[in-house]
Structures are given as C-alpha cells and as structure tokens.
Amino acid sequence: MRNTLSILVADEPGELSRIVGLFSSRGYNIETISVGKTLEDGWSRCTIVTEGDAAIVEQILKQCERLARVREAKAVTSQPHIEREMALIDVNALTPDDRAEIKNLVDIFRAKIVDITHDRMIVEASGNKEKVDRFIGLLESFGMNEVVRTGYVAINTLMADKGSALQQTA
Amino acid sequence: MRDVATVVETVETAELSDTSANKPMRGAEVLVRSLIRNGVDTIFGLPGGAVLHIYDELWRFRDEITHYLVRHEQGAVHAAEGYARATGKVGAAVVTSGPGATNAVTGIATAYMDSIPLVVITGQVPLPVIGTDAFQEVDTFGITLPIVKHNYLVRDVRDLAAIVDEAFRIAASGKPGPVVIDLPKDITAHICDGPRRCHYDAASAAAPACTDTQTVDIIADRLINAERPVFYVGGGIVTSGAAYALIELAEKLAAPVTPTLMGLGGFPTAHKLSLGMLGMHGTYAANMAVSESDLLVAVGVRFDDRVTGKLATFAPQAEIIHIDIDPSNIGKVKQPHISLVSDAKPALEALLAAIAERGDGPLAAGKAARLDWWKKLSGWRNSVPLVCETSETEIKPQQVIEELHRATNGDAVIVTDVGQHQMWAAQFYPFKRTRQWITSGGLGTMGFGLPAALGAQLALPEQTVVAVVGDGGFQMTNQELITAIQYNIPLKVLIMNNGYLGMVRQWQEMFYDRAYSEVDLSISPDFVKLAEAYGAQGLRATTPAELTSALRQGLEHKGVTVWDIVVTKEENVFPIIPAGQDTRNMILK
Numbered sequence: 001m002r003n004t005l006s007i008l009v010a011d012e013p014g015e016l017s018r019i020v021g022l023f024s025s026r027g028y029n030i031e032t033i034s035v036g037k038t039l040e041d042g043w044s045r046c047t048i049v050t051e052g053d054a055a056i057v058e059q060i061l062k063q064c065e066r067l068a069r070v071r072e073a074k075a076v077t078s079q080p081h082i083e084r085e086m087a088l089i090d091v092n093a094l095t096p097d098d099r100a101e102i103k104n105l106v107d108i109f110r111a112k113i114v115d116i117t118h119d120r121m122i123v124e125a126s127g128n129k130e131k132v133d134r135f136i137g138l139l140e141s142f143g144m145n146e147v148v149r150t151g152y153v154a155i156n157t158l159m160a161d162k163g164s165a166l167q168q169t170a
Numbered sequence: 171m172r173d174v175a176t177v178v179e180t181v182e183t184a185e186l187s188d189t190s191a192n193k194p195m196r197g198a199e200v201l202v203r204s205l206i207r208n209g210v211d212t213i214f215g216l217p218g219g220a221v222l223h224i225y226d227e228l229w230r231f232r233d234e235i236t237h238y239l240v241r242h243e244q245g246a247v248h249a250a251e252g253y254a255r256a257t258g259k260v261g262a263a264v265v266t267s268g269p270g271a272t273n274a275v276t277g278i279a280t281a282y283m284d285s286i287p288l289v290v291i292t293g294q295v296p297l298p299v300i301g302t303d304a305f306q307e308v309d310t311f312g313i314t315l316p317i318v319k320h321n322y323l324v325r326d327v328r329d330l331a332a333i334v335d336e337a338f339r340i341a342a343s344g345k346p347g348p349v350v351i352d353l354p355k356d357i358t359a360h361i362c363d364g365p366r367r368c369h370y371d372a373a374s375a376a377a378p379a380c381t382d383t384q385t386v387d388i389i390a391d392r393l394i395n396a397e398r399p400v401f402y403v404g405g406g407i408v409t410s411g412a413a414y415a416l417i418e419l420a421e422k423l424a425a426p427v428t429p430t431l432m433g434l435g436g437f438p439t440a441h442k443l444s445l446g447m448l449g450m451h452g453t454y455a456a457n458m459a460v461s462e463s464d465l466l467v468a469v470g471v472r473f474d475d476r477v478t479g480k481l482a483t484f485a486p487q488a489e490i491i492h493i494d495i496d497p498s499n500i501g502k503v504k505q506p507h508i509s510l511v512s513d514a515k516p517a518l519e520a521l522l523a524a525i526a527e528r529g530d531g532p533l534a535a536g537k538a539a540r541l542d543w544w545k546k547l548s549g550w551r552n553s554v555p556l557v558c559e560t561s562e563t564e565i566k567p568q569q570v571i572e573e574l575h576r577a578t579n580g581d582a583v584i585v586t587d588v589g590q591h592q593m594w595a596a597q598f599y600p601f602k603r604t605r606q607w608i609t610s611g612g613l614g615t616m617g618f619g620l621p622a623a624l625g626a627q628l629a630l631p632e633q634t635v636v637a638v639v640g641d642g643g644f645q646m647t648n649q650e651l652i653t654a655i656q657y658n659i660p661l662k663v664l665i666m667n668n669g670y671l672g673m674v675r676q677w678q679e680m681f682y683d684r685a686y687s688e689v690d691l692s693i694s695p696d697f698v699k700l701a702e703a704y705g706a707q708g709l710r711a712t713t714p715a716e717l718t719s720a721l722r723q724g725l726e727h728k729g730v731t732v733w734d735i736v737v738t739k740e741e742n743v744f745p746i747i748p749a750g751q752d753t754r755n756m757i758l759k
Binding site: 025058059068 | 311316319
C-alpha cells in the first residue's frame with residue numbers, strides 16, 4: 001500500500017540524513033522524498049512516499065517520532081488529502097504536427113510549455129500521481145530526452161482538518 | 171511525544187548556574203563545566219590531537235572530575251557503560267577524532283542496543299577543514315548516526331552548554347541510550363562570551379506517569395482472572411527501578427515470572443515464583459510456561475529473537491499484554507493484544523492499585539484457578555532442572571559459577587563478556603537484586619566484560635565485582651588490566667578457559683557437523699604470567715580442588731586478580747532452542 005508521510009523536523013544540519021538513515025537501516029522503502037520550509041522558522045516538512053501495510057507505516061511513524069528533532073510524524077494518506085507532484089519533461093517535437101499534438105495534450109492536462117527549440121520542448125506538468133504518470137505516458141510516443149520529477153508533497157483537506165478538530169472537541 | 175525539542179530562541183544566561191558563567195571562557199572550559207553541572211565526576215578516555223584543549227581543562231578541573239586513562243577507546247566506552255549499568259547514572263567518555271572515534275563505535279553500539287545512558291564526547295578536526303580529509307578526520311556524526319539516541323556536531327561555541335545539557339537529558343530520559351557530541355577542535359578553543367542558544371526544551375528526564383487508567387483496568391482484570399499467566403520481564407524493570415513493584419504484583423497474583431537476559435536481577439532468581447531465564451538458553455520451565463500460558467504479560471521487553479525463537483509459534487495460546495516506555499517497541503516484532511505505553515514502575519504500581527481496588531475476593535478466586543497451572547509449572551521445573559555438571563578430575567564450567575556464587579555469598583556484581591561463559595553465569599548465579607548482573611545483551615560484544623567491570627567496580631568500590639570472561643573475549647580488551655592496576659581498582663577477572671571460541675564451537679558441533687573452523691584458541695598466552703606482567707595476581711586452577719582454593723585466595727587479595735580457570739574443553743550450553751525454532755525443538759542435553 002502506498003502511503004504519504006509528513007514529518008515535521010527541525011531545520012538543522014544532519015536531521016534529514018537522520019530520517020533517511022532510519023529508513024535505510026530499518027529496511028523501509030522511499031519512493032519519493034521532498035523537503036521544504038514551513039511557516040514556522042526553524043522547522044522543515046519532509047514528505048516521504050513509502051510502500052507498506054498499516055503495521056509497517058505505524059512502525060515507521062513511531063520510529064520517526066523517537067528522533068529528538070522530529071516534532072510530528074503522520075500519514076497524510078490516512079485522511080482525505082491533496083497530493084501534487086511536478087515534472088519537467090524534455091520531449092521531442094520534430095514536426096509541426098507533433099508540436100500541435102503536444103500543445104493539445106498540454107492544454108488538456110493544464111500543463112505548460114516552458115522552453116522550445118525547432119525540434120524539442122520542455123513541458124511543465126503538475127498534478128497527482130495518476131495525472132502526471134498519464135501525461136508522461138502520452139508523451140512517450142514523441143520520444144522523451146529527460147524527465148525530472150519533484151517527488152510528492154501532500155496536505156490534508158480542510159474537511160479532514162475539520163474532522164480531526166471535531167474529534168478533539170468531542 | 172517524548173524528547174521533542176523545541177528550539178527556544180530567547181537567550182537565557184541563567185541556564186549556566188555556576189558563578190563564573192558570564193566570564194568569557196574557551197569552549198573546552200564550557201564543556202568541562204557543563205559536564206560537572208550535569209553531575210559527572212568520573213570520565214573515561216584517551217587523549218589525542220583534537221581533544222588537547224579539553225584535556226587541558228580536564229587537568230585544571232581534576233579535583234572535580236576524575237579522568238581514567240584507558241589504553242584503548244573501546245575500553246573507555248565500555249567502562250562508562252559499566253559505570254552506568256552499575257548505578258543507573260549517565261556514563262561519560264571522551265575520545266579523540268578519527269581512530270579515537272571509530273574505536274569508540276563498538277561501545278556506543280553496545281550501549282545503544284541495551285538502552286544504556288551515555289554521553290560520549292568525540293574530538294573533531296577544526297570546522298574549516300571538515301570535509302577536506304584532514305589528518306584524523308572521520309565523519310563521526312555520520313558513522314554514529316544509526317547507533318545513537320541522538321548526536322551533535324557542534325558548530326558554534328555558544329551552543330555548547332545547551333547541547334551538553336540536552337545530551338544528558340536525552341541520554342537519561344524515556345528509554346535511555348547513548349548520545350555523541352562531536353566537538354571540532356577550534357570550537358574548544360573559541361572564546362564563549364555567553365550562550366547564543368539558551369536551551370533546548372526537551373521533555374523532562376522524569377519517567378512519565380502511567381495515565382491510561384482504562385487500559386490499566388483491563389490488564390488488572392486479565393491478571394486476576396488468568397488461569398495460566400506468565401510475567402515476561404526485561405531490562406525495563408532494571409532501568410525503571412520496578413523490581414519491588416514487580417515482586418509485590420507477582421506475589422499478590424501468585425503468578426510466575428521469567429526474566430530475559432537483560433532482566434536478570436529484576437526478579438530474584440531464588441524467589442519461589444521465578445522460573446529462571448527464558449529464551450534460547452532459558453530454562454525448560456520458563457519456555458514451556460510461555461508456550462502454554464494463556465496470558466503473557468511482557469514488561470520492559472522487546473521480543474528479541476533470542477527470546478522468541480520462531481515468532482509465529484511464540485506464546486501461541488496467550489493473550490499478549492505489552493507494557494513498554496517506547497511506543498515503537500509495541501508491535502515492532504510481535505503485535506500484542508493489549509498494550510500500555512508507560513515506564514514499568516508506574517505501570518506496575520498502577521496495576522497494584524487497580525488490583526487492590528477489586529478486593530481480596532476476586533484475587534483469591536483467581537489464585538485458586540491457578541493451582542493447576544502451578545502443578546504444571548512445578549512438574550516442568552522438577553522434570554528438567556538446570557543441571558550443574560560436576561566432575562572429580564576436571565573443572566566443569568557450570569561448577570565454576572556455582573563455586574563463585576558460594577565464595578561470594580551470592581552478593582558479587584557479575585559482569586560478563588559474551589559467549590558460553592555468559593550463558594552459564596546467567597543460568598547458575600542466582601541474582602538477588604537489580605544491577606547485580608551486567609552483560610552485553612543486544613549487540614553481544616566480546617571484549618565488553620573486562621572494561622565494563624572496571625567501570626562498575628569504580629562506581630561500586632565497596633562491592634566485589636567479578637568479570638566473568640572467556641579466553642577469547644578476554645584477549646580482545648585485556649589491555650585494560652593496566653588501567654585497573656594504575657588506579658588501584660580491585661577488579662577480579664575470571665577467565666573460563668576452554669581453549670576455544672566456545673559458543674561458535676558449540677554451534678559448529680551441533681549444526682555444522684563438528685567442523686571446527688577457526689575456533690581453536692589452544693595457542694594462547696600464559697594468562698597467569700600475563701596477569702603478573704601487568705602487576706596483577708594471577709591464579710590458575712585445573713582441578714575442582716584448585717578451583718575452590720584459587721577463588722578463596724583471589725577474593726581475599728586486595729588488588730587485581732586474574733583467574734585462569736581451565737575448564738572442560740567441549741562443554742555445551744543446555745538447554746538450547748536452535749535459532750529460529752520453537753520450544754518443541756528445545757535440545758535439553
């Protein structure tokens with residue numbers, strides 16, 4: 001089962017390697033990882049997509065919470081959530097027809113053309129896993145030179161937050 | 171969430187309580203003062219280039235901190251562990267960068283596996299040259315990352331005091347463990363004119379109270395009504411100081427108790443409710459009891475593979491209750507039916523209170539329902555007791571432990587190395603109290619025994635401390651004998667000499683068709699002469715009669731004694747449940 005974990009960790013040297021090290025030393029898998037600043041100074045949010053059943057995910061979260069500089073570790077996927085990934089795709093566009101067809105796909109997928117030469121384009125696409133995967137799949141027939149993906153970030157929906165807030169007051 | 175640190179940005183100089191706190195001082199002095207502030211009066215170490223400033227300050231503060239110079243950094247960390255294991259206090263060690271740090275790694279990992287509180291200071295090359303492959307540079311932070319509870323690379327002298335304070339809190343709080351502070355040389359020379367970062371607001375070191383009354387009530391009911399209960403208790407009992415609560419609870423319920431290797435001493439071995447140790451080399455009664463119990467109450471344990479054997483058939487009929495301070499231990503290897511995250515002592519005390527609330531009626535009815543269980547337990551105990559082999563002509567290793575027990579009135583602190591002698595000591599020395607038994611359980615570190623005993627003896631100067639070691643492990647760290655001599659630490663080292671790496675030989679005999687591949691240690695130094703060369707008393711025994719007199723003579727000696735006890739070469743540890751198998755595959759002899 002695919003799970004997206006959200007880990008709030010102090011923005012200090014070495015803390016990311018502590019989390020990554022925990023995953024490798026305990027044999028957990030990392031499909032994607034992304035890290036960024038949060039609203040709060042000194043704290044980063046690390047989003048990790050991993051494979052594992054509920055028991056494994058629970059164990060991963062508990063292991064993360066043992067770390068002195070981890071303030072919170074949760075599975076975003078256990079609640080309604082929104083997940084996004086961005087991809088930059090260097091795709092061949094050798095003929096005017098190809099260019100038009102790619103432009104078409106870009107419009108359908110609400111992607112963006114961010115660079116272009118007479119025979120290639122760089123396309124920026126974002127969305128959930130299915131959308132980005134399908135878009136890349138459709139570009140395959142043109143011949144792609146490179147795909148760069150950011151890994152996923154995820155956030156619980158406002159409804160999910162409301163749900164947990166209600167639970168807390170009850 | 172435990173140990174969660176929130177960085178407090180306000181500067182608070184009050185954190186440094188000593189009067190000279192506001193006087194500018196170099197990092198090394200900040201470090202040593204911080205160690206003193208955290209209660210360190212004993213530190214083990216070995217100097218080197220990167221820690222010269224620190225050693226300069228240790229020299230200035232030598233009346234407040236006694237430094238013990240070991241002969242190898244592994245010895246420093248094991249000695250600090252022995253000190254910590256004997257007292258429950260945080261052990262401290264200091265080593266230099268590069269090889270000093272890598273030599274310390276084995277000790278740090280040993281402490282990590284057994285949840286022993288340590289603070290290890292490692293020197294580091296100056297910050298500006300980190301990453302340039304400088305002389306004696308190694309990435310200590312990275313190397314120790316997976317074997318510490320927490321570690322630091324200090325980047326600013328103004329953070330140092332707060333880091334040391336937090337390191338001690340983290341090491342001792344919750345489930346204890348080692349903390350490494352990697353300290354670049356230039357930081358120890360930098361002048362600190364006050365802390366930049368005041369403190370890390372880590373959770374307090376005090377054990378959390380047991381607040382989950384609902385679960386406590388459920389467990390209390392299960393305990394009262396269980397027909398075939400067993401307490402399976404581990405190092406958590408020792409760490410938490412829960413032995414008395416455990417004894418009271420077991421007695422109230424008339425429920426049997428089996429300790430793990432790390433839990434030995436947590437329940438008196440000679441107590442009528444004790445089944446002895448469980449697991450791979452546990453007693454027949456303890457292992458049978460677990461496999462037929464209907465309620466397994468696991469307290470301060472982690473379902474180690476040396477205890478459970480084959481997981482699927484461990485305690486197959488039991489409802490499992492797991493009480494542990496570390497949430498990640500719950501369900502890590504075996505999913506319990508009921509779990510309680512709590513320190514052992516408050517949990518057991520809460521259970522005692524809950525049981526008292528229910529009155530004597532249900533308790534008496536429950537005890538009556540357990541009479542059949544006790545018939546079974548007694549039957550197992552009597553049918554396959556632990557047998558101390560004896561012989562007129564040669565010394566049996568089990569006999570050595572029994573004789574040692576007699577000669578020390580059962581009061582000695584026993585520190586072991588790892589291997590057959592360790593298992594025989596666990597089986598045949600009945601322990602009366604916690605912290606009377608010190609051993610490397612999780613990591614199984616050969617070479618642990620002698621230096622750990624050194625640290626324990628220093629912590630407990632009034633007590634007899636005996637390092638029981640094998641001829642293999644002894645040779646891994648015997649250089650620390652000179653440390654004992656130098657500081658007049660009256661250590662007793664008992665070498666059970668069978669001329670083999672005995673446990674490996676036993677497995678080769680039992681599981682590898684007696685192919686004794688590279689286990690022969692018959693070419694060894696003369697241990698008596700070796701002891702004498704160090705300035706210790708060396709005594710050899712090769713017959714049972716010599717054993718008795720040698721033990722007496724050595725225990726009477728005021729200084730360091732090394733016994734070379736020549737035992738039966740090919741004796742095996744029984745019972746044994748082969749790795750990954752279950753009670754049904756227990757080999758009794």
